[in-house]
Amino acid sequence: MSFLSPIFLLGLPLVAIPIGIHLLNRRQQKVLNWGAMQFLAPASTRRRRLWKMSDLLLLLLRILAILFIVGALSRPLLPVTWLGHSGPRSVVLVIDPSLSMAANEEGEILFDRMLDKMDGLLEELSPSDTLQVIIAGDNPVWMQELPVEANPSEIRRIRSQIRQLEPTLGGANLTAAIHRVLDTPEDKEKMIRIINVLSDGQSVGWAMNDATPWAEINRLVEAQERPTLINLDFVDQAVSEQANLSVDELRTVRTVTAINQPVTVEALVHNRGTKATAASVLHWYSEDESLGISSIPPLAPGSLMTVSVTHTFDATGHFDLWCEIDIRDVLDEDNEAHLIFTITDSLPVLIVDGSSQADPLNTDVGYLLASLGFQEEGSGASPTWQSGFLPKLVSTSELAQETLESYRCIILANPHRLSRSVSDKLQSYVQNGGGLWVSLGDAITPSEFNETWYRDGVGLSPLPLITTIGDPDNREAFKHLQPPNESHPATQLLADLQRLDIDRVQVFRRHQFDELQALETSVLLRIDHGDALAVEQGIGRGRAIFLATPLGLTWSNFPVCQSYVAMVHEWIWYLAAPSFPRHNLALGEAILLDASMTAAQGELSIQLPNDTTLDINRQENSPKQVFRFTKTQEPGTYTVTSAANGQRSPFVVIRDPNESTLAKLDAAALSKISQMPGFQIGGRNLSVPSDLELEIPTTPIANSLLVTLLALVVGELVLAAWCTYQRNPKIAAVTMEG
Amino acid sequence: MPAPAEIAGLINPGDVTQVENLELLSTRVIDGILSGRHKSKLKGGSAEFAEHRAYTMGDEIRQIDWKVYAKSDRYYIKQYIEQTCLQTLVVLDASGSMKFGLNAPPKFAYARALAVCLTRLVLRQSDAAGLAVVDDDLRAYIPPRSTPNHFQSLLSELKSASPQGETSLADNLQKVLRRMKRRGLIVLLSDCFDDVEHLAKVFQMIRTRGHDVILFHIMAPEELTFEFSGWSRFRCLEQLGMKLDLDPAFVRKEYLANVQTFLKQLKQRCGELGCDYVPMPTDRNLGEALAHYLKRRAARVKVQ
Structure with a gap:
């Protein structure tokens, strides 16, 4: 405990005043030789106990009042842990929404297991903590702008928000997410910042071969004023050997071509698992039209093969030519790939x-x-x-x-x-x-x-x-x-x-x-x-x-x-x-609409890969009618629809095929990470290691002391009034009557 | 009868004057040899002829009225009305509690003065007066006598008595009762700080034996008001070492309730048993209080 005005502590000896008065009163007792003890003794037994209690209570109230006055004036600062709190923590959850989190095992996907872990973490929060969540996609994004107090209603709201998430087709840039968290200003009122990374431990996303982001993270950790703990909480995966066929990409010479011109599309099929796959079939589609199948023989782990299809578009417009492998493996989401063709007549x-x-x-x-x-x-x-x-x-x-x-x-x-x-x-x-x-x-x-x-x-x-x-x-x-x-x-x-x-x-x-x-x-x-x-x-x-x-x-x-x-x-x-506006985009590349879409009157809407739809406000009077949509951080198909004429314009953001590689961080990588300052792997939820020195923040309690003082004074007045009443009851003296 | 100067140390002369011409009358007619102012039902040899009765075997020859025999040639004996001495025993409580007195005279001094008045009154009206001084035991007993010199003996005993010890009123009254051979009047001067029911039983015994009882209940005004303040130590006047440290104001209500109950109970039991209950707070003028009582008693006795 510390004090902002310690000089007032010199007033502590004033506590001796009520004690001295009390003792003085006791010393000044009168001595009376009394004959009618038989009437006094029974009365005194109970009343004396009551008097003693009330007298002592008054003394206590007066002593406490002086203590609280002195305390309030000296403006103490109390460590928050003294008040029964666990110590305020700034907690950040890093959620891995990458494709690999959709890996399923015995009917349950890793993402759902991660959500269960999240529930356990949220239950460990106390109202003195703050909580913030960052979605560690290819471009990490905060779920809230600012940290929120971890009270029950906020926890419920955040839990509900997180549970609405699903794994994406994209990757997870976990080092960038950690970097972004560390780069945000610290809350000096919290004794520690705990960054809990919820992930599957896939090696992709950790940039183990790139020293630059790690050096930057180390620098930021060292520069923190408050202790920082980065806990890597990986979802366990029981099955070690798994087969995973993935359509890594669809390739063609060009995606803009003329009507009735044949186009050839190749699908690069890759077994990114650790077990050989069974024979399977790849289906080709143009929009909903089947274009045929390609056979895929059993592939050894790591093997690639290419299958192709040739198709002629007999109409102008934008067409989604896509394929899907008919197989159920550990990760179904990478069995499909899309390519958008723009067909023009001249x-x-x-x-x-x-x-x-x-x-x-x-x-x-x-x-x-x-x-x-x-x-x-x-x-x-x-x-x-x-x-x-x-x-x-x-x-x-x-x-x-x-x-x-x-x-x-x-x-x-x-x-x-x-x-x-x-x-x-x-x-x-x-x-x-x-x-x-x-x-x-x-x-x-x-x-x-x-x-x-x-x-x-x-x-x-x-x-x-x-x-x-x-x-x-x-x-x-x-x-x-x-x-x-x-x-x-x-x-x-x-x-x-x-x-x-x-x-x-x-x-x-x-x-x-x-x-x-x-x-x-x-x-x-x-x-x-x-x-x-x-x-x-x-x-x-x-x-x-x-x-x-x-x-x-x-x-x-x-x-x-x-x-x-x-x-x-x-x-x-x-x-x-x-x-031509590009319809096959890289991650983060903006969607640009061509003149036919922008010239149409009426509202435009865009459907995102997570099936949500956004209405787009356009500047109707803009001379160029250029539309840009930049929130393409998630791989998948985006469809812009014109409400006026129903015209649809598909776009696809290509996913990173490496995300389909489910290989975990190896022992060497884990060891390297665990030796970095602030990192621990598999720590028990939000608990703080005992060897971590924490500066427990303090809170001023002068106001609380003043409120308590007020209660003490009121209590003393009430008790004193009661004692006075007890001493002076309106009782008439006894008269002897013949 | 000793002059007022000899009893000045024990009593206020003014008080003596106030009761000088009053009488202490018994409410019962006492049987026995009549002498003094109380008529006895006993018919025996005395100055006043009452009636003749036929001689029966066993009567004394000397009681035969020979004049009637001479006239009637039958044997008749004379019966006379006797006037007996009132046997008054004053029982003075000399227990430690009687020592108490703050703003008024100590209860014992008040009681002793009252005893002087009463014994003087009784002896003056040619009745017999005795004295018993009790505390936890029957400390002194002077049997009732009617001789003029008897007052000196009583005075002497009263002078030497001092309050001490615990109260054992009921037991000592029983002892006194056993010594009273003839019916009389027992006057108790006490604060009665004893068990009321036990006391009442003894009163009943006394009344059953045919005695009159007058209880002069003596209490100090402080014992009735209990208007003390400040932290105090109450030391028991009877039990050595017994003390209570308390704030009197805190216990006043309950104390007064206890006293009220005691007084009520005592008075009620006295009334039930036909005993006279005379409250005598020590701040009340002794002479006036006693005179007031004697007048009231005399009026009541004459009516019967």
């Missing part, structure tokens, strides 16, 4: 012909147009296109008048030097999501290119040109191309040397990029000895590809190779893709 492409020829078919552009499926139906009739592209051909001089945003992709075939305004217009177009393909020929010199397109590193080209190499007339001297990168979406198809012949392309003359100007340039095509032929750069939301040779036969034989059409198609789709 892709507007702007082709800018830099030549001066009147007939584009006699220029480099002619080969380009042919590759786009141009078919002339006869004089007077409009040309038709078979590839789903809708190109428009303009000259360089007409480019300035074009509304570039109307096109998904712009191809500049052998452009001349452009004016600054046009160049800026193109830069703006790319930054806003447009795709630009510049195929360089003899119409521009390297210096002009550098001035227009490189602009000392701030232009659309990632690299400047040095010079032009080769003789277009010498068809004997040429360069072949290296097989391109098969993992790049723009060159995945081109890399298939069995079906295409990119390795047979002959380049007679080309511009040379100066690759030394940027170390990490994305090169789509390379010449044999390594020089970049085609480079790309992402600028803003869009992309730009620069091909160092024209699209015609003047500098290469590209147009006569099979790869030419594939290249044109793949690169146009690749460049056009950013202009």
Whole structure:
């Protein structure tokens, strides 16, 4: 106990005053020789006891009153544990909602077992504690903004909130969650902060191979003013060997394509368990339509295999192409995967012909147009296109008048030097999501290119040109191309040397990029000895590809190779893709709605993976009608619906396949964690280790003393009045009557 | 009869004067030889002829009235009315409790003065007066006599008596009763701090034997009001070592209730037994109180 004004304790000896008065009164007793003892003795027996009690009680009240006055004036601070409290604690529950918590065992999922543990923890709370809950998803989120007092009604409310949670398809970033908790201000009035992590102990989410988050956690723990205890409370899992088939991902070349164009989707199936799986079947669906099945043979632990399906969408719109493995294993939630396709009927492409020829078919552009499926139906009739592209051909001089945003992709075939305004217009177009393909020929010199397109590193080209190499007339001297990168979406198809012949392309003359100007340039095509032929750069939301040779036969034989059409198609789709809203999103990536959804009047609603629906407020008068939804922290399908026309727009946030690996933290990891300051594994609920030195907070009790003093004074007055009444009862003296 | 100066140490002369001309009369006619102012039912040789009765075998020859024989030639004896002495025994309680007195004279002094008055009165009216001094035992007993010098003996005993010891009133009255051969009047001067029922039994015995009883109940005013304050130690006047430390104000109510019950019970039992109960608080003037009582008693006796 401590005192804020200890000087008043000097008044303690005043307690001697009532004691002294009491003793003095007793000493001053009169002595009376009395004859009528037979009447006095019976009366005195009971009354004397009563008097003694009341006298002593009065003395006690007076002593206590003085003590309480002195106590209240000295303003004592009492350790809260003296008042019968366990000591105020700041308790934080870290809830692991990851996919692995949905692992079921004997009909019960780990998440439910975790909820039972949570119940036990909540029962250990006392009203002097505070409670806060953080959901440790991929991006940890607090359940409440501020800690709440752990009174019964709040505990009931929080218990109810937590019990409404379910495991997600996402992961758990437990180190980030602990870091976030430690980074919040401490409650100095609490003697300890206990962070209880409720998880399954899966190694994914603990970042054991990354020292940085742990170093930061250690630093924060050391910096805490109050003791911090981080208790890792893992849900036990009895069965050690389990089989778990997972569809890790669905892969395709592109998710934006034209109507009636076949798309091939591959499913990567992985046994992430520790036991071999039985044979099973994978079902393919497009929305509710069955697309067939793929057989999956028994897989050993850790084995992968790929199954695929090819499908043609015969309508425009957004389609969910998904698959599901027909198997019951320890984790069913990862047996399914989704991919959203955007099907369009035509892709507007702007082709800018830099030549001066009147007939584009006699220029480099002619080969380009042919590759786009141009078919002339006869004089007077409009040309038709078979590839789903809708190109428009303009000259360089007409480019300035074009509304570039109307096109998904712009191809500049052998452009001349452009004016600054046009160049800026193109830069703006790319930054806003447009795709630009510049195929360089003899119409521009390297210096002009550098001035227009490189602009000392701030232009659309990632690299400047040095010079032009080769003789277009010498068809004997040429360069072949290296097989391109098969993992790049723009060159995945081109890399298939069995079906295409990119390795047979002959380049007679080309511009040379100066690759030394940027170390990490994305090169789509390379010449044999390594020089970049085609480079790309992402600028803003869009992309730009620069091909160092024209699209015609003047500098290469590209147009006569099979790869030419594939290249044109793949690169146009690749460049056009950013202009379409993405429907297959990474965790946390915002949902953007296209114009068709935002243009519709009426309210929009979005259904989340946990089946809750949110109404979205839009700015009706916003000129661009852009809608963004950023709360995509949970993997799964999101569906935006327009109330006006019922139009649905699906999105999927891809889950992390590693979350399906149920391997636990091994002994070495557990040992490493337990040795870190503040950590303990499997501690008994919220109990504090006895070796932890705690600074018990104090609470001022002066007000309580004053209230008690008031009661004492009132009690003393009442008792004194009663004693006075007892001493002076209205009793008449006895008279002797004859 | 000793002059007032000789008894001045024991009594206020004014009190003596007040009762000088009064008489202490017995409510019963005492049988026996008549002398003094009380007529006895005994018919024996005395100065006043009562009646003749026929001689029967066994009568004394000297009682034969020869004049009547001469006239009637039959033997008759004379019967006379006798006047007997009132045997008054004053029993003085000399127990320790009688020592008490604060603002009024001590009860014993008051009782002793009363004893002087009474014995003087009895002897003056030619009745016999005796004295018994009791505490836890019959300390002194002077049988009733009517001789003029007897008062000196009584005075002497009264002077030497002092209160001490415990009260054993009922037992000692029994002893006194056994000594009383003839019917008389027993006057008890006491605070009666004894068991009332035991006392009443003795009174009944006394009354059965044909004696009169007058109880002069002497109590101090403080014993009736109990107006003490402050923490006090009450030391018992009878039992050595017995004491009570208390706040009198705290016990006053119950004490007075106890006293009230005692007085009521005592008075009621006296009334039932035909004993005269005379309350004599020591703050009341002795002469006036005694005179008042004697007048009332005389009036009552003459009516009977």
